[in-house]
Amino acid sequence: MNAPTPLPLGHSKAPSATRGVADRLRQAIISMEFPPGTRLSEGEIATRYDVSRQPVREALISLSRIGLVQVLPQRGTIVTRISTRHMMQVRIAREALESAIVQRACERFDPVIRGSIDAILETQARAACEGDYMTITAADSQFHAALATGADCEMIWQMVLDVKAHMDRVRHLTLQDRDSMRILVEQHRAIVDAIDQRDPELADHAMRHHLMEILRDLPRVLAERADFFE
Amino acid sequence: MNAPTPLPLGHSKAPSATRGVADRLRQAIISMEFPPGTRLSEGEIATRYDVSRQPVREALISLSRIGLVQVLPQRGTIVTRISTRHMMQVRIAREALESAIVQRACERFDPVIRGSIDAILETQARAACEGDYMTITAADSQFHAALATGADCEMIWQMVLDVKAHMDRVRHLTLQDRDSMRILVEQHRAIVDAIDQRDPELADHAMRHHLMEILRDLPRVLAERADFFE
DNA sequence: CCTCTTGATCTACCATACAAGTCCATACTA
DNA sequence: TAGTATGGACTTGTATGGTAGATCAAGAGG
Numbered sequence: 001m002n003a004p005t006p007l008p009l010g011h012s013k014a015p016s017a018t019r020g021v022a023d024r025l026r027q028a029i030i031s032m033e034f035p036p037g038t039r040l041s042e043g044e045i046a047t048r049y050d051v052s053r054q055p056v057r058e059a060l061i062s063l064s065r066i067g068l069v070q071v072l073p074q075r076g077t078i079v080t081r082i083s084t085r086h087m088m089q090v091r092i093a094r095e096a097l098e099s100a101i102v103q104r105a106c107e108r109f110d111p112v113i114r115g116s117i118d119a120i121l122e123t124q125a126r127a128a129c130e131g132d133y134m135t136i137t138a139a140d141s142q143f144h145a146a147l148a149t150g151a152d153c154e155m156i157w158q159m160v161l162d163v164k165a166h167m168d169r170v171r172h173l174t175l176q177d178r179d180s181m182r183i184l185v186e187q188h189r190a191i192v193d194a195i196d197q198r199d200p201e202l203a204d205h206a207m208r209h210h211l212m213e214i215l216r217d218l219p220r221v222l223a224e225r226a227d228f229f230e
Numbered sequence: 231m232n233a234p235t236p237l238p239l240g241h242s243k244a245p246s247a248t249r250g251v252a253d254r255l256r257q258a259i260i261s262m263e264f265p266p267g268t269r270l271s272e273g274e275i276a277t278r279y280d281v282s283r284q285p286v287r288e289a290l291i292s293l294s295r296i297g298l299v300q301v302l303p304q305r306g307t308i309v310t311r312i313s314t315r316h317m318m319q320v321r322i323a324r325e326a327l328e329s330a331i332v333q334r335a336c337e338r339f340d341p342v343i344r345g346s347i348d349a350i351l352e353t354q355a356r357a358a359c360e361g362d363y364m365t366i367t368a369a370d371s372q373f374h375a376a377l378a379t380g381a382d383c384e385m386i387w388q389m390v391l392d393v394k395a396h397m398d399r400v401r402h403l404t405l406q407d408r409d410s411m412r413i414l415v416e417q418h419r420a421i422v423d424a425i426d427q428r429d430p431e432l433a434d435h436a437m438r439h440h441l442m443e444i445l446r447d448l449p450r451v452l453a454e455r456a457d458f459f460e
Numbered sequence: 461c462c463t464c465t466t467g468a469t470c471t472a473c474c475a476t477a478c479a480a481g482t483c484c485a486t487a488c489t490a
Numbered sequence: 491t492a493g494t495a496t497g498g499a500c501t502t503g504t505a506t507g508g509t510a511g512a513t514c515a516a517g518a519g520g
Contacts, residue, residue, distance in 0.1 A: 016303065016473070042502070052475045054284075057502080058291055065295055067385070073246065074481040074502050089385040092330050100326035155297070155319040159389060246503065272472070282505040287472080304472050304511040 017051045022059035024049065029068050029079055030169045036081040036228040040069060066162045068169075081230035082170065084222065087215060090166045095211050097160050098144065102203040105151035105195045113150035120146060121188055128181040136181055137168075143188055147195075167214055173225065174217040187213070247281045252289035254279065259298050259309055260399045266311040266458040270299060296392045298399075311460035312400065314452065317445060320396045325441050327390050328374065332433040335381035335425045343380035344426075350376060351418055358411040366411055367398075373418055377425075397444055403455065404447040417443070 025045070028034045042060065046053045060077055063069045067086075071077045120142050127135035144164075148157035187210040194203035222229055255275070258264045272290065276283045290307055293299045297316075301307045350372050357365035374394075378387035417440040424433035452459055 018473080041500090043500095053502095054474055054476090058288060061288055061291055062295060065292065071502075072482095075483080076501055085382070086385055089383055092334065092383070093327060093386050093389060096326040096330035097323060100322050104322065152315070153319055153322070155316055156323050159323060159393075163389075248503080271470090283472095284504060284506090288503095290472095301472075302512095304470095305513080306471055 017055040018058045021045070021049055021051060021055050022062050025059055025063060026066075026068065026165065029063070030165055030172065032169065032172050034079050036079050038079040040077045040079065042077070066165060068165060082221075082228050083230050084218065087166065087170065087218060090163045091211065091215055094160060094163045094167065095208050097156055097163075098147075098211065099204045099207050101148050101151050101153045101156060101160075102191060102195060102207045103200040104153060105147060106198045106200040106203050108152070109195060110150040110152070113146050117143065117146050117150070117192060121185065121192070124188070125185050128178065128185050131178050131181070133176060136176075136184070137171075140184070140188075147191070170218060170221065171214060173221045173228075180213075183213070184210075247285040248288045251275070251279055251281060251285050252292050255289055255293060256296075256298065256395065259293070260395055260402065262399065262402050264309050266309050268309040270307045270309065272307070296395060298395060312451075312458050313460050314448065317396065317400065317448060320393045321441065321445055324390060324393045324397065325438050327386055327393075328377075328441060329434045329437050331378050331381050331383045331386060331390075332421060332425060332437045333430040334383060335377060336428045336430040336433055338382070339425060340380040340382070343376055347373065347376050347380070347422060351415065351422070354418070355415050358408065358415050361408050361411070363406060366406075366414070367401075370414070370418075377421070400448060400451065401444060403451045403458075410443075413443075414440075 025034075025040075034040065040060070042053045042056045046056045049056070060069055060071060064071045064077075068080055069077055070080050120139050124136060124139035124143070127139060141164075144160070145157060148154060148160065187206065190206040191203060191210060194206050255264075255270075264270065270290070272283045272286045276286045279286070290299055290301060294301045294307075298310055299307055300310050350369050354366060354369035354373070357369065371394075374390070375387060378384060378390065417436065420436040421433060421440060424436050
């Protein structure tokens with residue numbers, strides 16, 4: 001609270017207990033290990049992960065800000081149920097943000113990162129042929145992250161990550177066939193092509209077309225697993 | 231962690247100590263009471279606000295997610311310095327999100343909320359004539375929030391609020407004359423007009439034009455108060 | 461004069477204990 | 491039987507003590 005002290009600062013990654021619990025919980029929720037509506041208890045999670053309640057509590061605060069869990073004071077914490085109304089806003093937000101990223105990428109894009117993208121796409125293409133779901137999704141994240149980084153939009157990417165979590169959770173419910181995987185890779189290529197051509201309008205269209213597809217099967221999921229929805 | 235229990239749930243606002251500290255700290259940072267670079271200490275803030283360290287800590291976690299403070303493990307917490315690179319991304323993100331909101335507003339907009347907007351604009355217009363800065367900014371928030379709510383984009387508005395905090399902080403450094411206040415109101419009117427005409431392209435343009443102006447004076451602030459920047 | 465060590469003093473982090481609100485099954489009452 | 495207390499078993503919220511890591515200043519040794 002004193003005068004603005006420099007505080008030298010040298011970046012740290014901080015492998016703290018709180019972050020560990022937050023990451024594990026986040027992954028567990030996205031992968032449907034904890035399905036929507038699951039009751040979470042600070043104490044129970046603390047025991048399971050062998051930490052005290054405090055780190056768990058702080059992790060839950062972070063997750064509640066993203067919207068993955070709902071903390072009801074003095075009552076309990078539950079994994080947020082899926083809502084079509086909410087998912088629509090998620091889609092709109094992600095489209096808006098990632099469209100902005102690729103449009104900016106058309107203005108300037110780090111050539112080094114541009115080079116690394118080819119490798120990512122190649123990996124993904126190979127995984128698509130083999131139907132390797134894990135590799136596909138990992139490469140997908142890398143691809144979108146690389147776009148943001150190359151366009152100097154890392155802060156925006158952090159925002160995208162939050163909404164992306166919701167979409168990833170839904171995607172875990174829709175089984176992907178190889179055709180849709182190949183389409184995915186082609187859509188990625190189309191986006192990169194647009195950026196290479198420095199065509200903002202084309203890039204915008206390609207990105208929105210790509211993202212639109214992800215929630216295509218939402219109505220089917222709603223019909224099959226209504227208990228996941230609110 | 232059990233079977234998905236309903237957990238009746240009846241909404242609550244939760245006037246907790248954590249939330250109280252978070253709100254007060256947020257306001258203090260935006261209003262430059264705690265200027266960029268200020269060292270914050272959990273214990274010190276706890277004493278000042280007469281709560282224990284835990285609520286303070288949890289409040290700081292929330293603020294660090296927004297990016298208003300930086301928590302350096304085992305070293306300290308500081309109010310984030312302003313960065314032109316960061317502010318550019320903030321502007322891009324807010325433009326993208328609010329543009330998406332008004333475009334959606336052109337498709338459908340709650341008529342009741344549409345009615346309340348006129349009152350907000352009238353209040354703001356009166357405040358602009360009198361140079362009432364506080365009322366102006368309060369009405370500005372209400373206006374943008376009403377747009378989001380009317381377009382059924384409350385979740386997106388929550389995201390906007392986070393980036394808006396950074397812009398509000400900068401705006402506190404640029405003194406507003408009455409002319410720019412009047413221009414502000416006119417820009418708001420232009421946005422509403424575009425929505426009334428159901429013209430997405432016009433609405434998009436009006437909103438972006440409006441938001442662009444906010445950071446116009448950023449270079450001047452940088453020249454005058456370089457110590458606020460990193 | 462420079463380099464390294466050491467220890468005092470900060471910090472955030474974590475664990476534990478306590479407080480307060482909610483829910484629910486049970487028992488009591490009209 | 492229906493309605494209403496009541497107490498216990500949950501929950502999250504808050505307070506506090508202790509720990510490990512980071513910083514920095516003073517001093518020893520080269």
